[in-house]
Amino acid sequence: MTVLVFLDPAYPDGRPADAGVPALMINDLGVTRGDGIFESLLAVDGVPRKPDAHLDRLGSSADLLDLRIPERAAWERAIATALALHAGDAGPTGRAAVKLVATRGVEGAGEATAWVQVTSAPDNAAQQKDGIRVLLLDRGYDSLAASRAPWLLLGAKTLSYAVNMAALRYARANGADDAIFTSSDGKVLEGPTSTVVLATERNGVRTLLTPERRSGILAGTTQDALFRAAEAAGWELGYGPLVPEDLFQADGVWLASSIRMLVPVRSIDGRGLPFSETLNAELVKLADAAL
Known part of the structure; x- marks a missing residue:
């Protein structure tokens, strides 16, 4: 199961989206030029590991790219929403891979596209x-x-x-x-x-x-x-x-x-x-x- 939550000012806790349907504009600069940043972190039993360190590094990457991204609290809320959706009715169990992505957005729009994606983590035992x-x-x-x-x-x-x-x-x-x-x-x-x-x-x-x-x-x-x-x-x-x-x-x-x-x-x-x-x-x- 893949959970997708966009950071959207109209949705303070993030906007859930169907990961099985198209969600990005074809002229998003993350698609056409790879112009964006990301982080990957592990969540165990619904709890993200070291989210502060990853959000710090996301901010540092954004600074290096002169990329304006949503505020930290918005990312934290979207991560919580995505993990709750990934857990579903069965409750938070197991290991999940959490990916944070921000692109420079649609060309000419001047606004970043940002989302959180959660999937089951691979078995690396x-x-x-x-x-x-x-x-x-x-x-x-x-x-x-x-x-x-x-x-x-x-x-x-x-x-x-x-x-x-x-x-x-x-x-x-x-x-x-x-x-x-x-x-x-x-x-x-x-x-x-x-x-x-x-x-x-x-x-x-x-x-x-x-x-x-x-x-x-x-x-x-x-x-x-x-x-x-x-x-x-x-x-x-x-x-x-x-x-x-x-x-x-x-x-x-x-x-x-x-x-x-x-x-x-x-x-x-x-x-x-x-x-x-x-x-x-x-x-x-x-x-x-x-x-």
């Missing part, structure tokens, strides 16, 4: 338990491009995801499950839909690391929640810069995202990585508690 195979793929720009060329919108979660999806198709066509982007100057960036997390233990000091955000990667909400919980549990934290060899030297590598949560990486470019079921379970528990 097998990947979370068994891990995934990953390829390193060149993203095509260096690690300083974000500051040098802000018009590239690096660090914004835009609707222009064709490159990200192409990277996933390439990885799967070449015997892998996912990808990790690297910069043209050899720095580790992020996955097409995820944040990279490394764990190391050196001289009794346990550290979690992630690539530095100034390299133009998206700020990871799941990674951030995990880091906060890990720091409280005694872990040290690090924020890059990282190079591919750091991945192979780590005691474990994960891809973190809102829907899949933490997925261990078992190999990169066909080269096996260390994996500890105990460490994996510990980090999954920390992330789950934090979220």
